Amino acid sequence: MQQKHGNIMRDPRVFRGIASSQPLKFAVSPVLFMSLSEEPTTRAVGPKQVRRKLRARTPEAVQGRKHVNVQTESYLEELSDIPEVKETECQTDAFLDRPETPIFLAAKTGKDAATQIYEGDLFDFEEEVQPILEILVGKTLEQSLLEVMEEEELAALMAQQRAFLERRNNELPEVHRLQEQERRRREERERRMAEQRRALEEEQEVAEKIAARALTQQQLADLVPSVLASLRREGYFYDPVERDVETHFFPRLMDDVESILQKNCRARELLDGQTLCFICWSLWFGNLVCFWFSNLECGCECCSSDLFVGQRGLTT
């Protein structure tokens, strides 16, 4: 059986009017409700209404009791048709300034979107830390390697120096020893050679001395007679009479002889001069004769003689 839906505008169950004006209908007992609903309505009376009337209702209350409406909800609420009313009023202060216009906020347009970041979405420590760790560890290792290498280098240098010093100390005294040995030997040799030389010289000296002595002896052997002879030769041993004759007598004798001879000479010279003068005069005369002959181109011998030429030279 299909129930016909009544017009909702005519449904008595829908409350009309102000909520505070009319009593609540469902607080009324069903008998009252039925009597109220017996007013003539424009609704068609039909099987529906009949059905409604004949519907079984809650049985009547027992004598002396009354049905009471009870709320069976878990939370009870006070039902009343008089709502609580409180009056409040407000009035702005007449002397207050007009408040500022609130800032205009444009109405929000667009879609709201929300997001939620959970642990491990943005930042994963394990991943991020890896390059940093690599650099740190790498740099530290590099630095430490460099330091260790530096130390090793220094140690190697020191070891090399030590080795060199050791070698030097080993070889130097050897060298010195050999030098010393050489020097000693050389000194010895030179000393011996000097000794030998000195010995030779001495020998030579001795030989020379001997030779000299022999020679001198030989010379000196006939020294005395030769000395005497030479002295005698020089005239250191003289006979005084003879000397006297020589020194005094002979010079005077010789002077006299000399003067005589000089006189002789002088006489001869004078004679020679005279003779020469005469010869010259005779020659000059002969020259004149020849000159005269020469003008006649005479080629005789006496013209071409030197004496003649000389004479001519004299005259010209």
Next chain:
Amino acid sequence: MSRDSDAPPAPVAFGRWAVPLLAEQLRLPGRDVRLRALAALIDVLRQPLRGPEALTEGFLQQLKVLLEDEDPCVRAKVCQLLHVLAAHTCGRQALLAASFLPPLSQLLEDPPCRRTVFLLLSRLSLHSSGRVSLLTLLPKLMKKLQEEEEEEEDEVQVLFLSLLRCCFQADPEAALRSDAVALLAPKLSNGALNICKAAAAAMMALSVPMGGKVEVCDQKVLPAVAALLQEEDEEAQLNATGVIMFAAVTTAAGV
């Protein structure tokens, strides 16, 4: 003093700018700033391959100026820094070329820096050219040997004697002229074994030339050296043997 040397080092810039920035800080007048900058520089330059970064002309001149600073801590730190720089060959050459030896020889008298200066000089003498340059210090060292003070620590004495040995190896004649054998002889019978060892090593270097051998025999050093042979330490025996070996070459020593 210890509080200052434990001061934290200055912050170090990264890469190429580390050394120049720290060098700038050295020029500032504050003493603490300088100490911290020096400590930082020592740390930086001690890393391998970073030493030669500091070998610019200006930096070395700056260090030379700081060597004559009034504060002994600063001087000590500068000596340490130079010691680190001298670990490299180019560092040694640069130090010698920049004529660091005169101020260093001044610092030999300075108690806090003495040990570091000796270490530095021994590093400089590793190469023969360094030893030749060290010969200029020889008169001063001989004078120091003469006016010996007993309060010095053993380690400093040993370092001093090893430095003398390097100088003697370079030029024994000069040392012999300044009477080194006579001055060294008392050290051979000194108390500590290290000092005797070092003195014997120096004597060995002295007895290489002929004149040295003769002097060693003349000064009657050999009995003291022979006493060293009785010691159990290998190196002492070594050095003593060396001296006797060199001296025994001459005929006089055989006698």
